[in-house]
Amino acid sequence: MTESNKPSLEVCLSPALLHLFDVKSSIVVIIDVLRATSTICTALYNGASRVIPVASVEECVNIGRAIGGITAGERDGKIAEGLVHGNSPFEYPREFIENKTLVLTTTNGTKLLHMAKDAVQIITGSFPNISAVCEYLVAQKQNVILGCAAWKDRVNMEDTLFAGAVVNRIKEHFDVNCDSAIAAEALYTSSKDDIYTFMKQASHYQRLAKYGLEKDIHYCLTPDGANVLPLFRDGELIAG
C-alpha cells in the first residue's frame, strides 16, 4: 500500500523487467494478447474444465498423454510437431472444448507466468475478458502488476495497449505511480477509436497477418467476447 492508502497499479512492459517489481506482494496479470491469453479465456469461457500452460512441446505431449487432454501450441506460426491444435481462439468452440482439459504451450506467455509464480495471485488477461479482469482487480484491493508477455522480451504493441486499457478503466481505484502505466494508458487513449488500424503498424500484426490471421487479431482486440476470469491455481488455469 502507498501513502494514498490505495493499492499500487504498475505495468511491466517485458519479462526482462519483472525483477524490478515486487511480485510477491502483488496480483500479476499475464498479458499475451496475440494470442495465448485470448485463447485461454476463450477455452474457459466455452466450458473447458481447465487450461494447463506448459513451456515446452515435449511437456505438452507428455501431460496431454497422461491426462487425456487436448494438446495445443505453435512454433513459428504452425502447429508444433507432436501437438494436435494451434493457438487460435477459433479452434476452441464450446462443442469442442467443453469439459475438456487444454494443455497449451506458448513461448512468451508461459515464460512470464512461471516467472511470476510467487505472486499473491496470477490471472490472465486480454481484450476478450477485459471486464472480468478489471472487476476482479478492483474488488481485490491489492497491489497489481500488469505483466506484458512481450515478444522474446521485446516490448510489443498489443500487450502494451491492453495494459493501457486496463489502467484507463480502473486507475481511480489505484495509486498509479509508474511511468509505464501512464505511457501505456496514453497510448491506448490515443488509439482506442481505431485500435485495429493502429495495430497494423505493429511488428506482431505483420508477423501474424502473413499467416492470414486477421480474423484472430480482430477477435483478440475486441472487448468481452469471452468474459471469464482465468485464475492460476496449482499449475492450472480455471474459470474464477
Place this chain on the structure above:
Amino acid sequence: MTESNKPSLEVCLSPALLHLFDVKSSIVVIIDVLRATSTICTALYNGASRVIPVASVEECVNIGRAIGGITAGERDGKIAEGLVHGNSPFEYPREFIENKTLVLTTTNGTKLLHMAKDAVQIITGSFPNISAVCEYLVAQKQNVILGCAAWKDRVNMEDTLFAGAVVNRIKEHFDVNCDSAIAAEALYTSSKDDIYTFMKQASHYQRLAKYGLEKDIHYCLTPDGANVLPLFRDGELIAG
C-alpha cells in the same frame, strides 16, 4: 540494413533491454533527459572543451583532481559529497564552463553509455539538442538505437518522449520495425502540444519538483536550447 534498404531505427526503453538489440552494428543515442544529457549538451554548447562521464563519485573526484576538471554530480537530488557542482544545466553558462573540462557522474545515463561501448558511434541526446541529433542520424545512413537511460532500469516518461520525438522527426529515412519506437512516437504525438503538463504525471517530474527544479524541467523539455552534437570518443564527449 533491412529489406527496404533503409537503415533500422529502434527504441530501447531501458538499459535492462539493451541485450536484445544489435549494438555493435548501430549508432546508439544515450537519452537521459532529466538531466544528464541535457546538461552535457548545454556544457558543450557553452564552450566546454569536453565532458567526461564517469560512473562513481570516487572516480569523478580522482579524474577531476588529475586533470583539473570541474567535478559534478548528484545523488538523491543533492550535490554528492566530494564534488563541487550539481546536475542542473543552469550551472554551466559560458562564462563559467568555456574551455573547461566537466567531469560528470550520473547513475542512469553513465551506466547505459558504458553498456553501449561497442556501438559504431555513441552520441547523447535530449530536447535541447534534438535538431543536431536528428540531422546527424539522418546523414549517417546507419542503423540507430535510441537508448533510454530510464530510472534504475525502470522505463521513464521523459526519455521515452524524447525517443518518440526523434522517431517522429526522422522516421521517413529509416525502417521502423520496432513496437517501442511506434509506441514512443504515438505517446509523443499525443502529448506534444503540452508536453510539460503531460510530464507532470510522471514519476521523475514529481521526484525533481520536490527539489524545486521546475525551471530545469522546462528547459530540458524545450527543443534546441543548446543545439550541439555530443560525440563520445575515447571516454570523452566532445562537440561534433
